[in-house]
Amino acid sequence: IDEDGSRLEKASKPTVTQSSAGKRDVVVVIDAGHGGEDPGAIGPRGTREKDVVLKMAQTLAKLINERPGYTAKLTRTGDYYIGLRNRTLLARKYNADLFVSVHADAFRTPQPKGASVFALSQRGATSETARWLAQSENRSDLTGGVSLDGRDDMLAGVLLDLSMTASINASLGVGSSVLGKLGGVAKLHKSGVEQAAFVVLKSPDIPSILVEAGFISNPQEEKNLSTEWYRSRLASAIMKGIDEYFQKTPPPGTLLAHQKQQRQGGNAVSHYRIQRGDTLSGVARRNQTTVSELMQFNGLRDDRVMVGQTIRIPAS
């Protein structure tokens, strides 16, 4: 990966994908590295990184799209080049909850092998923060809850640092989950998530990871990466790692967040059978809740209850 000089352009309005339950999907933007005139690394048998990572990205997108509560988008769908900054802009355009860039490693000797996962380094974050602050036209661009528009420089810097730190922490979290699952199907190059100043990882408000699927310069891994079977196993492991992370920490407003809340609520619910003389306000008071909460929780249109009716009581 190298720096590119492409200008940061304004992304169009973010798109939000709604699931059937009216809760939005977790959006994962998958970026196949390189493309077009940039072949990426080339293996000893001539396998090109840009080709295997595109196929793997497509498989991963398919797996993610099949899963309820998720939508996958690809930065590129064919053999053409997209500037590195434009890849992050696409993540912003699609309102990504996670950006995953897929690559294959190379070394000048054939021995090194194994998959790796990267998150942004602190050094990369610091230089990016300075860049955002220097470009005042970008200030209204952050979508992840922080807008720097109209803030003074110091406050803008603090907010941007907070957002960047939160994004890196989330990236490390999802990265280690993905690395754990990859370890089940591939040799790992390093045991932990690595950090580097890759340009595609620099979104201040979108958790972003870069997966090196293996060393294309290693003859065995080149052979593996050329097979649909091996790429599917890797893609499936990445999907499981992503899902494990988002099941634990679903973004607010998503179907996954709703399901998690229901799971937790479901465990803590108790039931009460209305007796003669009971009122909903009395039941609410005895259970440290409110009439409106009970009405909402039970789908009641008013506060009238009947003897023998069962009321669900949420955990306080």
Ligand SMILES: [Zn+2]
């Ligand atoms: Zn690459």
